[in-house]
Structures are given as structure tokens and as C-alpha cells.
Amino acid sequence: MLAVPWRDVVLAVFPAAGLADGAPVAAIAAAQERLGQVFPEDLASLLAESDGVRGDDELDVIWPVERIVRDNLEFRTVADFRELYAPFDGLLFFGDNGGGDQFALVPGDPVRGVVVWDHETDERRTVADGLADYLTRILVADGDEWYAPTR
Numbered sequence: 001m002l003a004v005p006w007r008d009v010v011l012a013v014f015p016a017a018g019l020a021d022g023a024p025v026a027a028i029a030a031a032q033e034r035l036g037q038v039f040p041e042d043l044a045s046l047l048a049e050s051d052g053v054r055g056d057d058e059l060d061v062i063w064p065v066e067r068i069v070r071d072n073l074e075f076r077t078v079a080d081f082r083e084l085y086a087p088f089d090g091l092l093f094f095g096d097n098g099g100g101d102q103f104a105l106v107p108g109d110p111v112r113g114v115v116v117w118d119h120e121t122d123e124r125r126t127v128a129d130g131l132a133d134y135l136t137r138i139l140v141a142d143g144d145e146w147y148a149p150t151r
Contacts, residue, residue, distance in 0.1 A: 006046040009132055010053055014139035018054030023047045023065045031069045037092055037107045042131040055139050059098050062135075068094055071102075085122045091115065095134075097144055103127075103134065116147050125149070 010017045028047055032038055039047070046053075052064035063071065075081055075088040091104035100119035106112040114128035127147035128134035137146050 003045055004042065004132060006049045006135075009135055010050075010139065013136045014055060016056070017061075017139060018052075018058070019050040020052045020064065022049050023051035027051075027065050031065045034069050035072055035092070039092065040105050040107055040110060040131075043092070043094060043105060046131060053135070057098070060095055061138055062095050063093075068092070075102075086124075088117075091117065091124070093117070095138075099144070101144070103138075105131070 007019055010019060025048060028039065028044055032044075046062060047065055047068075050062075052060065052067075053062040055061040060067070072088070072091075072093050075091075075093060081088070090106055092107050093102045093104045095103040097103075097116075102117045102119065104115045104117060104124075106115060110130070113126045113130050114134040115124050116127045117124050128137060
């Protein structure tokens with residue numbers, strides 16, 4: 001499998017994107033251990049190339065490794081969340097829309113693509129075929145219409 005040049009993917013659609021230095025391999029491995037999940041290959045390689053991607057208005061399109069760990073642990077352990085929502089254990093959150101909706105991958109199910117969790121309805125649905133599709137769509141989007149369900 002050929003490695004995706006993540007910086008090229010991001011900068012081709014949004015030249016003003018904020019790209020960090022890559023996360024150390026040891027940090028990615030430690031994050032996977034803390035979460036008890038192996039990151040999908042695309043996410044791990046993107047994080048190794050850029051530890052986070054910022055879009056327009058400083059939106060965290062891809063969170064840094066540290067935030068991936070923090071937010072996923074929070075979603076899985078906060079008592080209020082367990083009472084309000086279906087379990088989050090099968091999801092690996094990696095970004096958000098800035099308004100409460102979260103984007104996730106489903107480790108072990110690469111066909112599922114990128115899933116959005118709607119924080120108001122607890123709905124979880126696929127919105128992109130994969131990480132590259134997600135990036136090329138969210139970075140040029142003006143608002144949430146790109147992933148709004150068609151009714």
C-alpha cells in the first residue's frame with residue numbers, strides 16, 4: 001500500500017491550513033495503548049506527518065494525538081455521557097465541527113469510513129469514504145452542509 005502524502009492532500013484543497021510537525025511514533029503508540037485501540041493506518045500516518053490539522057477559523061479538523069486521547073477517554077468515562085448516549089467504545093474520535101458534532105473512525109471497520117456523531121440526537125452515520133475524502137470535503141466546506149443528511 002502506498003503512503004498518502006497527507007500534507008499534499010491538505011494543502012491542495014486548503015493552502016492556508018495549519019499543519020503541525022509530525023507526532024513522534026512513540027507518542028502515537030502510547031496513545032493507542034492508553035485507548036486500547038490500534039489507530040487506522042491512515043490516521044496513524046497522518047499524525048506522524050502532522051500532529052493535527054487546523055482549517056478555516058482555527059477549526060481542529062484533525063486533533064493532535066494528545067487531544068485524541070483526552071477527548072476519547074472523556075467520551076468513554078464521563079458518567080453523564082453514559083446516561084445520555086449510546087456507548088462510544090467502538091468509535092475513535094479525531095476531529096469536530098466546532099459546534100459539538102464529532103468525527104470518528106471505526107477501528108477494525110475501514111469500510112465504514114468517517115462517521116459523524118450528532119451531539120443533539122446521538123445519531124452516528126457515515127459522512128465520508130475515508131480520511132482523505134473527509135479532509136478534501138471539510139477543508140473547503142462553508143458550514144455543516146457538506147455532511148447534513150439529505151431529507
